[in-house]
Amino acid sequence: xxxxxxxxxxxxxxxxxxxxxxxxxxxxxxxxxxxxxxxxxxxxxxxxxxxxxxxxxxxxxxxxxxxxxxxxxxxxxxxxxxxxxxxxxxxxxxxxxxxxxxxxxxxxxxxxxxx
Amino acid sequence: xxxxxxxxxxxxxxxxxxxxxxxxxxxxxxxxxxxxxxxxxxxxxxxxxxxxxxxxxxxxxxxxxxxxxxxxxxxxxxxxxxxxxxxxxxxxxxxxxxxxxxxxxxxxxxx
Numbered sequence: 001x002x003x004x005x006x007x008x009x010x011x012x013x014x015x016x017x018x019x020x021x022x023x024x025x026x027x028x029x030x031x032x033x034x035x036x037x038x039x040x041x042x043x044x045x046x047x048x049x050x051x052x053x054x055x056x057x058x059x060x061x062x063x064x065x066x067x068x069x070x071x072x073x074x075x076x077x078x079x080x081x082x083x084x085x086x087x088x089x090x091x092x093x094x095x096x097x098x099x100x101x102x103x104x105x106x107x108x109x110x111x112x113x114x115x
Numbered sequence: 116x117x118x119x120x121x122x123x124x125x126x127x128x129x130x131x132x133x134x135x136x137x138x139x140x141x142x143x144x145x146x147x148x149x150x151x152x153x154x155x156x157x158x159x160x161x162x163x164x165x166x167x168x169x170x171x172x173x174x175x176x177x178x179x180x181x182x183x184x185x186x187x188x189x190x191x192x193x194x195x196x197x198x199x200x201x202x203x204x205x206x207x208x209x210x211x212x213x214x215x216x217x218x219x220x221x222x223x224x225x226x
Contacts, residue, residue, distance in 0.1 A: 033213060033214065042204060043216040045213045091159070093214075103149060104149075104161075109157075
């Protein structure tokens, strides 16, 4: 059973370009979370999705950022018109369900560098 | 804002000693807590979890203690090894919602 798969592992974009980060959850998991991490800092929640639904996007900037988790295929975190401040590691986690709290498994992250 | 914080940003211990990493949380309604280990360049790795109806849970070489009265969580690592060097995060969740992470504690094992 493969773990949470994120790609690409490293992504370099010029200012103004678009960045697309992909996350394939573990088999059987229907809940996906995206987190952002700056160097030497903790993980900041961005968005929580279930299949075809955004459950909580309270941590996601209102502009330029969007996320989806379609019925088929990976979850996508999309950043439009990237700026240098978007440079960070973006982690995806998945869980089987969240009733009563269940452990979430993380991918290895995508490190975005905006030049 | 984030509601989980850590008392110490860094901790150095001798190999073979026991380590205690602390975490304070502010949301008294949180009912599920997890400790994660993050090595350089990698994603967080689940270590151990505990629900709010418990005050102690043990795993292999690790123990998590939960004190709901003072909203405090700790991770004890017995007989630390070089491979334990990493950043450790506590995280909390309330009901079926997002995990909120603390700042992290960097654990360094001295030979």
